[in-house]
């Protein structure tokens with residue numbers, strides 16, 4: 218079982234950066250001792266339920282859900298769908314996935330990163346015909362094996378958002394440089410692109426039927442850090458709320474880090490959102 222990607226200190230740090238509230242501001246608003254706020258943020262002290270709720274309110278997090286993160290009271294009850302295989306992109310800690318069609322053995326590799334031999338073996342093991350290489354965003358732990366995969370499977374179409382495409386170097390010219398809401402055929406259905414800026418300017422999620430590969434936009438119980446050049450913390454929250462939470466509740470979320478979850482569970486448990 219994969220641990221949740223973010224513990225309460227990660228959540229607190231992302232929300233502090235996002236709202237621009239340092240320990241002093243947080244101490245003032247929560248009427249907690251500055252030393253306590255610093256110790257909580259640093260993971261040296263666990264807040265009480267009441268302290269956790271006060272901190273959450275000051276950071277515009279959901280108080281009950283943030284307290285659940287502090288006391289580790291929630292974990293998603295979701296297994297890996299039967300048409301998806303998962304691997305860790307070692308030596309990176311990120312998730313890689315192979316989405317495949319049982320009948321035709323046609324596959325799409327999501328986030329080609331880490332040791333290429335491992336990825337090539339995952340495709341050969343199917344055996345699968347690799348049709349697409351789907352890149353969720355520009356960070357090395359999600360795309361640094363693109364060249365190796367492209368060399369081994371010259372017919373596979375690479376997809377990456379145009380804002381992040383420079384990350385794959387010369388292969389950019391061979392890739393399909395995406396905008397929002399594009400789609401490509403996959404079996405009888407299609408893979409749809411949702412542009413979800415915030416973690417990076419060119420972050421995208423890939424939707425196939427009721428599966429959504431969310432990269433570092435949405436994790437079980439958290440969101441990615443707002444590390445975009447132009448896009449912001451508000452953008453990542455808006456991307457999740459407007460695009461991902463608009464999907465069918467039963468959609469299975471396959472994140473770039475941490476365990477699988479569903480849209481329904483994130484709407485109820487993710488501390489960055491309230492009452493959605």
Ligand SMILES: [Fe+2]
Pocket residue numbers: 354356416433441
């Ligand atoms: Fe990332």
